[in-house]
Amino acid sequence: GSNQMWGGRFASGPAAIMQAINASIDFDRKLYAQDIEGSLAHAAMLKAQGIISADDHAAIEKGLSQILGEIEAGSFQFSAKLEDIHMNVEARLAELIGSAAGRLHTARSRNDQVAVDFRLWVKRETERTAHALRGLIETLLSRAEEHAASVMPGFTHLQSAQPVTFGHHLMAYVEMFGRDLSRAQDAAKRMDESPLGAAALAGTPFPIDRHATAEALGFGGPTRNSIDSVSDRDFALEFLSVASIAGVHLSRLAEEIVIWSTPQFNFVRLSDSFSTGSSIMPQKKNPDAAELVRAKTGRLNGHLIGLLTVMKGLPLSYSKDMQEDKEAVFDAAETLDLMLAAMTGMVGDMGVNTDSMRRAAGAGFSVATDLADWLVREAGLPFREAHHVTGRAVAEAEKRRVGLEELSLADLQAIHPGITETVFDVLSVDRSVESRTSFGGTAPDGVRAQIAYWRERLASA
Ligand code: ARG
Numbered sequence: 150g151s152n153q154m155w156g157g158r159f160a161s162g163p164a165a166i167m168q169a170i171n172a173s174i175d176f177d178r179k180l181y182a183q184d185i186e187g188s189l190a191h192a193a194m195l196k197a198q199g200i201i202s203a204d205d206h207a208a209i210e211k212g213l214s215q216i217l218g219e220i221e222a223g224s225f226q227f228s229a230k231l232e233d234i235h236m237n238v239e240a241r242l243a244e245l246i247g248s249a250a251g252r253l254h255t256a257r258s259r260n261d262q263v264a265v266d267f268r269l270w271v272k273r274e275t276e277r278t279a280h281a282l283r284g285l286i287e288t289l290l291s292r293a294e295e296h297a298a299s300v301m302p303g304f305t306h307l308q309s310a311q312p313v314t315f316g317h318h319l320m321a322y323v324e325m326f327g328r329d330l331s332r333a334q335d336a337a338k339r340m341d342e343s344p345l346g347a348a349a350l351a352g353t354p355f356p357i358d359r360h361a362t363a364e365a366l367g368f369g370g371p372t373r374n375s376i377d378s379v380s381d382r383d384f385a386l387e388f389l390s391v392a393s394i395a396g397v398h399l400s401r402l403a404e405e406i407v408i409w410s411t412p413q414f415n416f417v418r419l420s421d422s423f424s425t426g427s428s429i430m431p432q433k434k435n436p437d438a439a440e441l442v443r444a445k446t447g448r449l450n451g452h453l454i455g456l457l458t459v460m461k462g463l464p465l466s467y468s469k470d471m472q473e474d475k476e477a478v479f480d481a482a483e484t485l486d487l488m489l490a491a492m493t494g495m496v497g498d499m500g501v502n503t504d505s506m507r508r509a510a511g512a513g514f515s516v517a518t519d520l521a522d523w524l525v526r527e528a529g530l531p532f533r534e535a536h537h538v539t540g541r542a543v544a545e546a547e548k549r550r551v552g553l554e555e556l557s558l559a560d561l562q563a564i565h566p567g568i569t570e571t572v573f574d575v576l577s578v579d580r581s582v583e584s585r586t587s588f589g590g591t592a593p594d595g596v597r598a599q600i601a602y603w604r605e606r607l608a609s610a
Pocket of ligand 1: 233259
């Protein structure tokens with residue numbers, strides 16, 4: 150009956166509250182395909198091992214494929230009373246084929262069942278993430294190739310530092326997303342073991358063949374320890390870590406796009422499909438997609454911390470706490486997918502204002518280091534002294550409100566007599582960029598070498 154204290158929200162009292170806190174069907178129905186796949190592999194193995202009859206196996210197979218059809222057609226009746234996807238499917242199977250349904254759960258527990266279902270789901274999602282990262286990297290590579298020699302200001306502290314090329318800047322993101330890709334591939338390898346057959350936690354006396362079910366489900370092999378098999382959620386944590394780190398990278402690029410697309414910077418122009426107007430200010434074009442990519446990183450980080458906290462301090466083996474693993478991962482997967490798609494679209498579509506970039510590249514005495522380097526190379530000064538002389542030249546230029554390259558030779562010689570006409574060769578942003586030929590530097594040929602490296606690496610992995 151209904152309780153006076155909590156009967157308002159939960160009309161039928163404690164039983165309703167228990168069901169509300171316990172049931173996971175509202176979210177774990179997402180695992181229906183993996184659940185049925187796992188059951189089909191388990192049933193085929195039970196038959197092959199002589200644990201169930203061929204007739205029972207045939208009935209189970211037929212029933213499961215009907216259930217798959219019902220779920221996909223939207224006609225399946227999910228019930229919260231049956232808690233989760235595993236019991237919903239099994240109860241329907243019993244309705245369809247009677248007592249043979251009860252034999253499917255021989256040598257299996259929901260503990261290894263949920264572990265294998267979720268692992269299959271996460272492993273595939275990790276592979277999908279790797280694929281989407283690849284797409285983003287390829288888009289960045291083609292934009293970087295277009296702009297291998299387009300000069301822009303490089304920043305530290307968001308202050309103009311030294312000229313770089315836009316291609317070089319984009320290739321910095323290729324390195325980051327390339328590490329994310331390799332993290333995803335690496336995590337997918339570690340997920341490649343099947344927990345099915347661990348049963349509740351201790352294994353089973355039935356003569357099951359875990360190698361066969363692992364192979365049927367596309368895993369490299371079975372997990373080695375039955376207790377670990379039902380206790381472990383590292384695979385979910387690794388997916389969330391990959392997502393969070395990639396999210397951090399996406400948010401940094403998103404932030405730069407927000408900055409670059411301001412009229413003050415005017416380095417890039419977002420396409421109409423990735424920006425919005427203002428309802429009151431007609432001149433505005435807002436980078437909403439970039440802002441949302443930046444913001445959604447918060448959810449990814451939250452999900453990682455959330456599941457780490459759920460898992461921390463849990464005794465072995467299974468505890469119901471672990472049912473809290475799914476919503477975090479489902480939301481993170483959907484969020485990351487969307488972020489990657491939006492970023493790939495934005496980067497692919499955006500217009501690049503090379504003129505504004507070039508103009509900005511020359512501002513803020515960005516070639517000052519080139520002057521200092523020239524003094525070291527051509528006038529034999531120790532770098533510290535060259536730094537000091539250059540500082541005086543910058544102060545002079547600042548006083549006259551001109552660029553370093555606009556000071557006259559006489560002005561420069563008044564600061565240091567060793568300066569000659571050839572100094573002007575290095576005081577241009579193009580020369581500055583071209584001169585940075587050290588491995589990994591911003592010289593256009595170096596940028597092209599980075600692009601070639603990544604094209605080859607993507608082709609071979
Ligand atoms: N719905 C549960 C989960 O997601 C399935 C495992 C239940 N096992 C158990 N012994 N109650 O974790």
